[in-house]
Amino acid sequence: GAVVSQHPSWVICKSGTSVKIECRSLDFQATTMFWYRQFPKQSLMLMATSNEGSKATYEQGVEKDKFLINHASLTLSTLTVTSAHPEDSSFYICSDDAGPNYGYTFGSGTRLTVV
Amino acid sequence: DAKTTQPNSMESNEEEPVHLPCNHSTISGTDYIHWYRQLPSQGPEYVIHGLTSNVNNRMASLAIAEDRKSSTLILHRATLRDAAVYYCILRGGSNYKLTFGKGTLLTVNP
Numbered sequence: 001g002a003v004v005s006q007h008p009s010w011v012i013c014k015s016g017t018s019v020k021i022e023c024r025s026l027d028f029q030a031t032t033m034f035w036y037r038q039f040p041k042q043s044l045m046l047m048a049t050s051n052e053g054s055k056a057t058y059e060q061g062v063e064k065d066k067f068l069i070n071h072a073s074l075t076l077s078t079l080t081v082t083s084a085h086p087e088d089s090s091f092y093i094c095s096d097d098a099g100p101n102y103g104y105t106f107g108s109g110t111r112l113t114v115v
Numbered sequence: 116d117a118k119t120t121q122p123n124s125m126e127s128n129e130e131e132p133v134h135l136p137c138n139h140s141t142i143s144g145t146d147y148i149h150w151y152r153q154l155p156s157q158g159p160e161y162v163i164h165g166l167t168s169n170v171n172n173r174m175a176s177l178a179i180a181e182d183r184k185s186s187t188l189i190l191h192r193a194t195l196r197d198a199a200v201y202y203c204i205l206r207g208g209s210n211y212k213l214t215f216g217k218g219t220l221l222t223v224n225p
């Protein structure tokens with residue numbers, strides 16, 4: 001099956017700094033990837049759809065200038081949290097877009113803590 | 116998006132079967148029924164999916180009602196490693212997004 005590698009698994013940063021999270025498809029070409037955010041005790045919330053070679057599509061309420069998504073190649077999508085604040089502390093997860101008749105593969109997640 | 120309804124939590128004993136229900140009364144003809152599970156501090160893991168017929172794989176079985184308005188994920192012999200939040204999600208042919216609900220927290224007792 002597909003393998004999605006997400007890095008780092010956890011990161012602690014100071015308020016006001018930026019953090020980049022990488023999501024790699026190891027054995028397939030991903031034209032589309034998804035980014036989710038999950039707060040403690042809550043479900044996953046879709047943040048944006050990352051499209052290779054074009055701009056990402058953001059869900060309503062997600063600030064595109066704060067959460068920068070780059071999908072420059074078919075194997076790498078990145079999410080950069082700019083000027084991070086404590087309220088951005090969360091669990092960030094990426095996934096591929098397998099299509100309706102296939103199971104989606106998720107990254108292992110990145111725990112971001114902003115202090 | 117068509118919505119799903121699951122119990123907030125369920126409890127099972129180790130090595131016993133577990134039936135996790137999901138209601139999706141507004142499902143459309145092109146919606147696939149997907150199941151994922153999430154262990155603490157990990158990304159979700161694909162379990163199984165189906166359209167109309169019952170499905171079996173190495174992890175579980177999926178029983179789909181004839182009218183497709185409900186489905187049941189069956190873990191044939193629960194283990195402690197099956198303790199997780201299980202999500203039932205509809206994935207439409209024209210809507211590629213997965214919308215996660217609250218899921219069912221499965222507790223497995225030794």
